[in-house]
Amino acid sequence: MIFYRSITQNNGSEPFDLQVSRGQVLGHTPQFRFGFANSIGTTQQTITPAVAAGTAYAYLAAATTMKVSSSSASDTSAGTGARTLLLTGLNASYVVITETITLSGQTAVTTTNSFLRVLETKILTVGSGLAQAGTIYIGNGTVTSGVPATVYWRSEIDYNTWSFAGYTVPAGNTAFITSYTLTAQSTTANINVSAALVVYEFGIGTPEIQSTIRSTSSGNFDRHFDFPFAIPEKCDFEVRAWASTGAAVNVTGEIQFVVIKNDVLT
Numbered sequence: 159m160i161f162y163r164s165i166t167q168n169n170g171s172e173p174f175d176l177q178v179s180r181g182q183v184l185g186h187t188p189q190f191r192f193g194f195a196n197s198i199g200t201t202q203q204t205i206t207p208a209v210a211a212g213t214a215y216a217y218l219a220a221a222t223t224m225k226v227s228s229s230s231a232s233d234t235s236a237g238t239g240a241r242t243l244l245l246t247g248l249n250a251s252y253v254v255i256t257e258t259i260t261l262s263g264q265t266a267v268t269t270t271n272s273f274l275r276v277l278e279t280k281i282l283t284v285g286s287g288l289a290q291a292g293t294i295y296i297g298n299g300t301v302t303s304g305v306p307a308t309v310y311w312r313s314e315i316d317y318n319t320w321s322f323a324g325y326t327v328p329a330g331n332t333a334f335i336t337s338y339t340l341t342a343q344s345t346t347a348n349i350n351v352s353a354a355l356v357v358y359e360f361g362i363g364t365p366e367i368q369s370t371i372r373s374t375s376s377g378n379f380d381r382h383f384d385f386p387f388a389i390p391e392k393c394d395f396e397v398r399a400w401a402s403t404g405a406a407v408n409v410t411g412e413i414q415f416v417v418i419k420n421d422v423l424t
Contacts, residue, residue, distance in 0.1 A: 191322060194206075204324065207312055220274070227301050228304050230290075230315075240289070240291070240294065240318075243261060244256060245269065279319065293315050296312070296313075323412065323413055325413070333417050337382045339379070344401075349407060351373050359390075
């Protein structure tokens, strides 16, 4: 792939955000995270299918090896589904690490590296089905039919990728959130659905609500920051949602942000 420089010509130049997306601004990495959650209740819930209804995501306190498995026996090295997967996360020092996993269906494969956080998964190779055949799990504990007792991450069938409306800022970087979105859907009328941008400040561990939005049970809301919201290194942040009643409400959440390397003074 060839990238042409965004230089000023004939009194014109490309917008700065486009240059960032094209990888032409050193130390700037655009990010987009999304998640969904079905049947949320009245308690704050992280927007990801990796947690039970009405619960928040539990972040690891220490780095550990992970078990990677699938709900389908076809997601294996010679199967029709996903064969290999790239796991990107953070080590104990909040430094980005990656590992390629050769899947073994419902049998768990233990990672070589220890992960404090999982940031992203990507299916690298597939069989004749051209997609993962089952839900791929990353977690710990006893694995039953491909599902670990404790789930930290899920790569969704049909999506071929993760679903988590959140992120952890790597060491030596700052995340700047430009916007986040809530979309809600329910067959029950007159339900209010709220969402919040929640930040776990490094070293404190107590979740802090930094911004809230509200929508109807069949609506959406976009929160845009005129001045991008800064999240320091090693902090976790996520979008949570909850409804005014316990009726079944399905939601999606999206976050747009850019990760920028911190300046090093010598």
